Amino acid sequence: MTEELQLFCDDMDEQLAIMEETLLDICDISINDVDKEMINKIFRAMHTMKGNAGMFGFEDVISFAHVAENLLDQLRDDKIKLTEDMVDLFLLVNDHSKTLISIRTQNQYLNEEQLEYHNNLISQLTAFLDFNNEEEDKTIEISSIEQNEEQHLNTNSYILYIKLKEDFFISGMDIVSIIQYLNVIGKVINTKIIDTKLPSVDKIVPLSAYLDIEIEYETNEPKSEIENAFEFVYEDIELIIKNIQDDSKQEEKIKTQEIVSNDTSSESLIVQNTIKNEQKSSKLKNKNFSLRVDSSKVDTLINQISEMVISNAKIIQYAINTKDSDFEEEVIQMSEMIEEIRDGIMNIRMVQVGDSFSKLRRIISDTAKKTNKEVNFDIVGGETELDKTVIEKISDPLVHILRNAVDHGIELPQTRIDAGKSPQGNITLTAYPDAGTIVIEIKDDGYGIDKNVVFNKAVQKKIIHPDEELSDSAIFNLIFTPGFSTAKTISDISGRGVGMDVVKKNIDDLRGTVEIKSTVGLGTLMTIRLPLTLAIIDGFLVQVGNKKYIIPLDMIQECVELTKKQRKKMCGNEYITLRKQILPILDVRKYFEEDKSKNQRENIVVVKYGNSKIGLLVDELFGEVQTVIKPLGELFENIIGISGSTILGTGEIALIFDIPKLIEYKIKNKETDIDGN
Amino acid sequence: MKISFEELTMYEIESFHKKVLKELSNAKSSFTLNFANVKKIDLNNIQLILSIKKYCDEHNINLRLTNIESKQLKQTFEIFNIEQNLGIQL
Numbered sequence: 001m002t003e004e005l006q007l008f009c010d011d012m013d014e015q016l017a018i019m020e021e022t023l024l025d026i027c028d029i030s031i032n033d034v035d036k037e038m039i040n041k042i043f044r045a046m047h048t049m050k051g052n053a054g055m056f057g058f059e060d061v062i063s064f065a066h067v068a069e070n071l072l073d074q075l076r077d078d079k080i081k082l083t084e085d086m087v088d089l090f091l092l093v094n095d096h097s098k099t100l101i102s103i104r105t106q107n108q109y110l111n112e113e114q115l116e117y118h119n120n121l122i123s124q125l126t127a128f129l130d131f132n133n134e135e136e137d138k139t140i141e142i143s144s145i146e147q148n149e150e151q152h153l154n155t156n157s158y159i160l161y162i163k164l165k166e167d168f169f170i171s172g173m174d175i176v177s178i179i180q181y182l183n184v185i186g187k188v189i190n191t192k193i194i195d196t197k198l199p200s201v202d203k204i205v206p207l208s209a210y211l212d213i214e215i216e217y218e219t220n221e222p223k224s225e226i227e228n229a230f231e232f233v234y235e236d237i238e239l240i241i242k243n244i245q246d247d248s249k250q251e252e253k254i255k256t257q258e259i260v261s262n263d264t265s266s267e268s269l270i271v272q273n274t275i276k277n278e279q280k281s282s283k284l285k286n287k288n289f290s291l292r293v294d295s296s297k298v299d300t301l302i303n304q305i306s307e308m309v310i311s312n313a314k315i316i317q318y319a320i321n322t323k324d325s326d327f328e329e330e331v332i333q334m335s336e337m338i339e340e341i342r343d344g345i346m347n348i349r350m351v352q353v354g355d356s357f358s359k360l361r362r363i364i365s366d367t368a369k370k371t372n373k374e375v376n377f378d379i380v381g382g383e384t385e386l387d388k389t390v391i392e393k394i395s396d397p398l399v400h401i402l403r404n405a406v407d408h409g410i411e412l413p414q415t416r417i418d419a420g421k422s423p424q425g426n427i428t429l430t431a432y433p434d435a436g437t438i439v440i441e442i443k444d445d446g447y448g449i450d451k452n453v454v455f456n457k458a459v460q461k462k463i464i465h466p467d468e469e470l471s472d473s474a475i476f477n478l479i480f481t482p483g484f485s486t487a488k489t490i491s492d493i494s495g496r497g498v499g500m501d502v503v504k505k506n507i508d509d510l511r512g513t514v515e516i517k518s519t520v521g522l523g524t525l526m527t528i529r530l531p532l533t534l535a536i537i538d539g540f541l542v543q544v545g546n547k548k549y550i551i552p553l554d555m556i557q558e559c560v561e562l563t564k565k566q567r568k569k570m571c572g573n574e575y576i577t578l579r580k581q582i583l584p585i586l587d588v589r590k591y592f593e594e595d596k597s598k599n600q601r602e603n604i605v606v607v608k609y610g611n612s613k614i615g616l617l618v619d620e621l622f623g624e625v626q627t628v629i630k631p632l633g634e635l636f637e638n639i640i641g642i643s644g645s646t647i648l649g650t651g652e653i654a655l656i657f658d659i660p661k662l663i664e665y666k667i668k669n670k671e672t673d674i675d676g677n
Numbered sequence: 678m679k680i681s682f683e684e685l686t687m688y689e690i691e692s693f694h695k696k697v698l699k700e701l702s703n704a705k706s707s708f709t710l711n712f713a714n715v716k717k718i719d720l721n722n723i724q725l726i727l728s729i730k731k732y733c734d735e736h737n738i739n740l741r742l743t744n745i746e747s748k749q750l751k752q753t754f755e756i757f758n759i760e761q762n763l764g765i766q767l
Contacts, residue, residue: 169687169721176720179756193762198724200732201701206694207687211724 004173004232005105006294008052012101017359019045020094024361026087028376034082042090043072049097051225054181055173055232058104061097062184064118067125068093080128089124091362096121156243158217158226163238164209171236175213181229186219295388298348305342306628310647312338313625317650339626349389353431353440354382356391363399364427367406374413374424375406384431386438390530393510394440397503401442401526402427404500409446409524419521421445437512437554437609440528449518451475457484476516480504511643513660515610529610529660539627539646541654542605543620545594548654550627550646551616555607555659559621562602576604576615586666587617591641612663629656640665679711685722693722697729704738713744718753730763 022041026034046069053061068090074080096118103110110118162175182188194212198204219226223241230239312335319331357379368375410416410425417423430441451472458464458478470478478484482501507514512530531537531552539550566576574585585604588594604615629644636642643658678700682689701708710726726742733740740763745751754760 169690169724172687174686174719174721176753176756180752188756191756191758193723193727193757195724195727195731195762198728198731200735201694201697201725201728202732204694204725204728206690206725207721209721209724211720211727 007232008056009101009105011052012049015045015048016094016097020362021358023087023091023094024365027365031082031084036076039072039075043069043076046072051181051228054184055177057177057180061100061104064100064122067122071125071128074129086128093121155218155220159242159244160215160217160226161240162213164211165236166208168209168236169207171233173233173236178229178233182217185221185225186217189216189218191215301345305345308338309342309626309628313648342626349387350385351388351391352382353384353386353391354379356395357382357429360398360402360429363402364406367403371407372412373406373410375410376424376426378428380428381431384433384438386530390510393506394530397506400503405442405444405446409444411447437529437531440530442526443523445523448520448523449476450520454478473515476518479516511658537627537629539625539656541622541625542618543622544588544592544618545596547594548648548652550654550656551605551607552659553624555609557606557608557613560604562604562617583613583615584666585615585617586662607659609660609663612667614663614666627656678709679713680715683714683716685715685718687719687721690721690725694725701732707739707741708733709741709743711743712750713746715750716747717749723757727763
């Protein structure tokens, strides 16, 4: 896919997401409370789709968007009243637009079935328009005369000067489709090709551009709309749009005009500095708003800064060894700057979860309709920021959890009324940061999960032994076992027993955790914890035996020395009393079978994840280090308690602790099953 | 010269250019571009045709464009006002 097509796809993703969100907002309120801005948002999506598709000559996309746009235009002008049927139809239009764009951008066409559906949607849209036209028949004659007069008064004549830059043709864009689009939003009166710089065929470099184009053009649209038509080729052309009506007003400015041409025959190529500057500044203003960058460029930047962090660690080590204080000071300053750059770059990847979560509203709405349930869906903390990669990867698990919540959790309206609840179920998706992680909670007030049913089902499926004693959370965790399903009926939405294990796997892959709490009759709370980012973290370097380990700094609460007296008090048990609270201890040396250290001192690093706290027994503490997370090779990726590795300034390799997994191990360990709260 | 390409875009232009140069070197008083096979053309190739016209004018060769039958091709020629810009009748 070309860069331009990708840009088109990204743009449409954004616009169609806004359209969908607005339509779902409309579903949540009374149809009479729909304001003009809501209709405008939907209109803009269809209008942009029509315009952008025009650049690529996607005729079917243009015509489809055009019909939808017409209906929306009538709604904007209060000529038609919005109905619930129309909202449903626009949701289908939204879905079909996504399909249409996906197919056309892959250079394919709709198949027979899709085409039939496409035409059916157009007919439905047209039916609303036709109905309105019948209603307005009586006034049409008068209004059309008025409109014609108005249109005539509003028509502006322009001269467009297009100067192709030398590399224009290599960009792969064609001016033909742009001119075709200009004909959609106005009328091209005449096109003149200026070929004064063009050599004859024996001297030409075929892929170089030598031409300038002058277009006489008429349109009712504002100048900005003409500029938009050239959006995809802005970098490869110089464009001057001259309003002929404004000519007289421009005359004073013409003093600053230059006639840019070495050749007298290309007099028409007037470059007016003021106009050009105005255009540049307006373009800059637009670009200040947001800058769309290919995510692979940011990834490259992150990789580069990661390597820089490693090199810098080596320089710091060297500076310490040289004992040159001036050099050391400079190195520290440079480190601080690198840290700032690192944070800045990492910040580029951070996006608000709300944008991505709003797409889930559609899932809820569709599932509720299919299951005849009424569901109110709220998003809390949509402004919480998370690494884009993490958001992308968590999207599928969330879809599955939410479908399950609607399908199995929320009861039918009558059942809810009988249970003394409101007929409308509630699902809340909450996101908030907590100790270097992001917590996503999915809470519903449905039937809840019956732990006895889960337990019996697990026994029946031979996942557990009937005599096994399990805590509530352990029982709920059985849901994540492959092939487990408690649904009495299998629907096409959920309940096939596949999915929740995939949900767990996806969350594990992100170094996250998931926890379920549920009460029968009251509802279920699923808590997902995810790391803020996947690339670079602030770590804390420790040594156990002869090996160095990194603990993610955000998860550290405190470090305390384990005195000989305290060691004695432990009496071989793996816990200590810290400020009158029992703290389970994980002896890292024992756990990873490390050698004994020469160092006589032992230290405890208290780490916290969620509501659980444990102490890690280590030998030496070295302090903070910027840690570039390098994935482990296939051989090592299943080691429980290690999430990755990093290269230290000395060139040594340090392993990074997977704190959630170590805590899980410690809590599960029956001998020391003490909650760290 | 009968153009063998169905589409004249940036991917065909280099080959098209080479073929034209070869054929033009043998042309005496007239040179014909036969578009019977061509269904689509872009501005890059239109530029090439304009440069052929320049060459023809310099060497007193009469350039003719024939069999412009495809709808899309006709539309593109109309958009760029080829008759007027080339100064020849299609």
